[in-house]
Amino acid sequence: MVGYAFMGAAHSQAWRTVNRVYDLPAQVRMALVCGRDTGKVAEAADRLGWDAHTTDWRRLVESDEIDVVDICTPGDSHAEIALAALAAGKHVLCEKPLANTVAEAREMAAAAVAAQAAGVRSMCGFTYRRVPAVTLMRRMVAEGRLGTIRHVRAAYLQDWIVDPQFPLVWRLQKDKAGSGALGDIGAHIIDMTQYVTGQRITGVSAITETFVKQRPLPAEYSGLAAQAAGNGVADGQGPDMGPVTVDDAAVFVARLDDGALATYEASRFATGRKNALRVEINGSLGTLVFDLERLNELEFYDATRPAAEQGFTRILVTEAEHPYMSAWWPPGHIIGYEHSFTHQARDLVEAIATGVDPAPSFVDGLQVQLVLDAVTRSAELGSTWTHVEPALEAVAA
Amino acid sequence: MVGYAFMGAAHSQAWRTVNRVYDLPAQVRMALVCGRDTGKVAEAADRLGWDAHTTDWRRLVESDEIDVVDICTPGDSHAEIALAALAAGKHVLCEKPLANTVAEAREMAAAAVAAQAAGVRSMCGFTYRRVPAVTLMRRMVAEGRLGTIRHVRAAYLQDWIVDPQFPLVWRLQKDKAGSGALGDIGAHIIDMTQYVTGQRITGVSAITETFVKQRPLPAEYSGLAAQAAGNGVADGQGPDMGPVTVDDAAVFVARLDDGALATYEASRFATGRKNALRVEINGSLGTLVFDLERLNELEFYDATRPAAEQGFTRILVTEAEHPYMSAWWPPGHIIGYEHSFTHQARDLVEAIATGVDPAPSFVDGLQVQLVLDAVTRSAELGSTWTHVEPALEAVAA
Amino acid sequence: MVGYAFMGAAHSQAWRTVNRVYDLPAQVRMALVCGRDTGKVAEAADRLGWDAHTTDWRRLVESDEIDVVDICTPGDSHAEIALAALAAGKHVLCEKPLANTVAEAREMAAAAVAAQAAGVRSMCGFTYRRVPAVTLMRRMVAEGRLGTIRHVRAAYLQDWIVDPQFPLVWRLQKDKAGSGALGDIGAHIIDMTQYVTGQRITGVSAITETFVKQRPLPAEYSGLAAQAAGNGVADGQGPDMGPVTVDDAAVFVARLDDGALATYEASRFATGRKNALRVEINGSLGTLVFDLERLNELEFYDATRPAAEQGFTRILVTEAEHPYMSAWWPPGHIIGYEHSFTHQARDLVEAIATGVDPAPSFVDGLQVQLVLDAVTRSAELGSTWTHVEPALEAVAA
């Protein structure tokens, strides 16, 4: 694993847990973790339970004992590490967004497609697909329970930088993060809605905004919550100010393949919304609603029921019949944020062991990147309607 | 009153009730109701409790006994009636949207401004401003409880025409209704968000869609619910089909004066959403959330509270301290949809009796019309960003 | 109508509205209202829209022009007025609880049964039966949708006397009110659960408590909210204290005919709960949940649905298919507290006009009274299990 902060901690919990919960054809060994600071990575290895540590990610790629490289770094290093790992025949799990640019993402997707022939697997870490309620949404849409999709409304709202004194962490710097709320959380709702509907976004009209344009440079700060918000913060120098080079919020309207209208919103300025990823999909036969802050629940409106009994049914997605749940606790005993990482680990291990390509693929990651890029360009051009190319054509091009 | 269908029934309930609940400086007399069909208007006058009826709206304008003309007809007749009434020195209450075109609305607004000098009052029927929770929202924003507004997200979702066999009622015909979901329900969220924030929408980028392009011509049909959906339906001729000439749904992104980003959505295709007007406003200090299907409630997030106690507070807006509520029932005894019409009646009677101009004015109505027009033009031009002129400048022009 | 405070205002709104909304075989005329204070009743008659007023309730009973006597006074005067009215051949609507004692209630029920032979109708004002969601509950239980009833849990929670300085209004005086939270709001959940399940409470074990034992004697105070809490307050004398002679709260466990277990709670000390009447009924096939603060909604769990789709369905009870609703507004346009009084008026007028006995009858009112009495006796005897006699046997006895 490369990186050991917020995402690294979540992935470690998954690798540690997966064989304790699921019967799998392979046993996970947490072999080697990589970070830039030798003292910190040693401490992380010890705390998170990795056998060894290094400050050189190439050691993971070169080691004969390593089968899988798990990339949990900021987006600016995804492409280099992933390309090297694929070239070395390692299976790769890469955090989202796949890359910071379409060019990088295209190269990664092409490499991943080429590696498939050699049985090398790759997966992009859109873990929310593996929240059981989201997987169930996909299943219900695929079964035709919604009929023709008419509307998608998706928002991913947070509020952790509302305070103008919140420091200029790496997630607010374009060279490291690529974009702001758009790529960090907007990427999730783009992927999730494309996954659940089985459709692509074909065009967008967008506005982005940076409400607070200067922020204090970060002092070194500790604590897990701080790390969570801005893991890998460069050692800070004190009270000086620096420019925020990414968006604080992005909103856009879009169309899907089959003509549905969609609205998207990603913001870090939605006061009171902590991790509020909400997706609603209206079809001709029904509606599904999901909220990540209540991730064990799914609301379903079934318009084929008798008129006097129609309503939004709050499904508590904790039954053995629900995706991934038979391995966990009895009905009503809820799971949390980190469980989806265990589900991701399970599916990746199974895919590798059984020789199939897992989803979301790097091509899926590229598809999201193409939307992010279209949003950015639309916003730069005064909300001009901007076409989104299909990823498969982009890879082929 | 002109018109006696859905809106006419709601207005009648308000006129009948207002003096029974509020102490007012004037007593309302329900003098004369007008409709096109003499038999039906006679039946309506009897049922709704009007003293007399007519098929000629000019009788209202010309009668010396009538002080107020209440216009509840489809939008295509608003301008003619309102202009005549104002010219005759009658106070006018005109249902929303103010008109079917900007040109008409501008003329009406200009006439209303001119009439003010003579003490003639006019009001546009955006009743939802007078839902107590919405009035409370406005009060809290005006008091600075939200700080700087960052985001507005507004949706008005219904589903009554999801079925492609639902007939081609007047609300689906452009010549009568002006537009579809946009003008009928989108107008409400445009007005409400401008009212609550005290800001204007300055530009939009929009998509509109007509999902079902042909519908059966309506047969004559009765029943209050049917009237509600399509009051004043022309006598139908049977199973023949006709073209839907308005939008089924409209989505747009927008900016407000002070730089906030906004998303708007109006749809009649949101399966399961019956009358789901939802508005959320995020500011630097707090957030407010309203849902018309639970109109007695207001959610408030106060970011100035101690960190461990912050959360969305569900205010049950039924206390004597809340707008309009001291006249109704004890706390927790909720009010319904029609009560806002009584509040509107109260405020109009008070404004007339005390000689002040009520809000929302015809200029406010024009402001909404300018946004509706910008949305339509943006959608026609492939979601091009479209500037919205201030209404006051439009009136002056 | 006798009495014109909180209940009188609600009943007046219903009498005024009922013919405007429903097609009925008779027209209501609001003929005569009675109160003890001649100035106040005159003012009330004017405000609420009654043709005439009096301070002698016997005038209603004796008048040839009056068909129906509507009793909205405190419980201590119900029996005398109702018995006189029935004896005079007037149809009677009597507010709940039917009386302050079982003895009075039994006499009233017997008189009502006797009067039926002469075509004289009587109804006890448990209006909540006519909240559409509650009527729908009854319908669904009667259709077998819940299977065998296993549990009833019912609470009616308010908080208007939490403050020890709240004055000693009539509702806190045993001689006028009979009991406190128990008879005022507990009576509602007793009636509602017996109505919805179609079963009787057969025994109880109870605790009652008066948390605040002395309160200030009420000064004369005005304002509708104050009236609502304590209508008909005796002219107060200032800051002196008097004893609270009724319960502040009552809790009890109970059994129903068919063996279901039940819990009941009525309190005026549930801080934050304004009018929170909540009933949940669990059966072998499903569950229903109702909350008066969201009276337009009903939750239904249908255990016969596929396992992966089961959940609580929030039915928005505003469809034409729902009880009483086709006469009101389109789907999603909610109704309020007072509408159930209009439904009550409708059903009473129809029953009188068509010559059938309406429900809830005075015998139903007696049944509630028998439970109230058993609760009181159980509490007095240290929560001893106390049998509840069937009302029909009580009437016969």
Place this chain on the structure above:
Amino acid sequence: MVGYAFMGAAHSQAWRTVNRVYDLPAQVRMALVCGRDTGKVAEAADRLGWDAHTTDWRRLVESDEIDVVDICTPGDSHAEIALAALAAGKHVLCEKPLANTVAEAREMAAAAVAAQAAGVRSMCGFTYRRVPAVTLMRRMVAEGRLGTIRHVRAAYLQDWIVDPQFPLVWRLQKDKAGSGALGDIGAHIIDMTQYVTGQRITGVSAITETFVKQRPLPAEYSGLAAQAAGNGVADGQGPDMGPVTVDDAAVFVARLDDGALATYEASRFATGRKNALRVEINGSLGTLVFDLERLNELEFYDATRPAAEQGFTRILVTEAEHPYMSAWWPPGHIIGYEHSFTHQARDLVEAIATGVDPAPSFVDGLQVQLVLDAVTRSAELGSTWTHVEPALEAVAA
């Protein structure tokens, strides 16, 4: 650890995770797990990550390498194992309810008190105290935010045996489980409400019921969900029927030390309620509401706020300021059912390492047992009011 089914799996996840999340003064080693069936316990040791396994629980008590004995068996074996472990100087964590009888619980509590002198720690596994929202409730009550407690209403509702064909697992057998819903889930709400209020239940009046009196004897069945419902099921013999010897449901009213009224309900027949532990506490200054199915949330009504802003605040208990949460994920990233076991492990390890006695103690466990016993006796005696002895007196006796 003794036992490896549902509770064993949850405890194992906690022991495995605790040092990865919290900085602790000691490292946990998962040394030895015990079960009756050698093949199954070997499989469990492998799957759950224990170093070794045994079929003789005395090996844990006798081993020099073992510091803590974690008892996850049915209640009939708690006393014997715990007493032996305490006698051997092992720290003990014992699942709830502490025992199947008051006599056993009293002996265990006495032994635990005696062992304290020797620095031997003991804890009873009421893990729900360590749900962050519940710990927060306790903190807020202790800080006086609720004022004087007036009401407690607590229900723990499940529905996993509604089907009469559900087999006769050990949890339905009195000799193994002691009681049914009462001891299994009722114990949780008894402990939680006593913990949160800091008060004792002083007396009860109860009804218990076994709705389905005969059930099929269980066949051997596999799957984690099945284990969860009835772990340690004896090998079944087929379709024969056996008697259910425990309660399906228990309801009771109670009083707390300071005069508050309380209602309690524990049921496995509440259709649709999967794991619905709900506690509401009303005080003179505010109210708190908790629901285990949404365990990351706490509702708080603060009656000291301005009247127009009062309401139930939904606190999302995921902030660094909330108990236990700074070690987990960023705000809004929810935790699940099993996390409370990790919190329990943390607190136990810290208590042992720092030499303090943890809570809940065995005396706390005895206090719950005394209430369970009083409920059972009250129900047997026709709901007679039954006094509950203080545990400290019971230990001394």
